[in-house]
Amino acid sequence: MTARAPAWDLPGIKAALARLGYSMAKVEREFGLPEGSVRNGIRGNNRAGAEAVAKLLKRPMTELFPGLYVRLPMKTTRQSTGDASQKPATGADKARVA
Structure with a gap:
């Protein structure tokens, strides 16, 4: 009989973490993540939580x-200032309102 691949849904991931001695809260503490990050990561809403799980499970x-x-x-880049130009001012913008 061949071993079946685990189902990678919420219960499957929680079971795999438990076999390694981890709870979702323990993963968050160990990786310095906010509460709920791992749960949200498994659901698709927190990349950092998902990356922590993937690293622990070596998958x-x-x-x-x-x-x-x-x-x-995403890689953040520092935007240079002064390169952008505004559109020219119209007559209405130039007129003074009394």
Whole structure:
């Protein structure tokens, strides 16, 4: 008899974490995440929580959460100031209101 792959839904992920000795709250504490991050990550609403679960279970995000988190994390860049130009002022903008 061959071993069946675990179902990666909320109960399956919770069971896999429990086998490793973790609860969702313990994962959050260990990774310094806010309360509810892991639960929301499993549901598809918190990437950091999902990444913590994937790291503990040593599984890729695409396997644990197919269809979720398909985009890469956004890279923030510092925008330079002064490069943007405003549209020219119209006559109404230039007129003084008395």
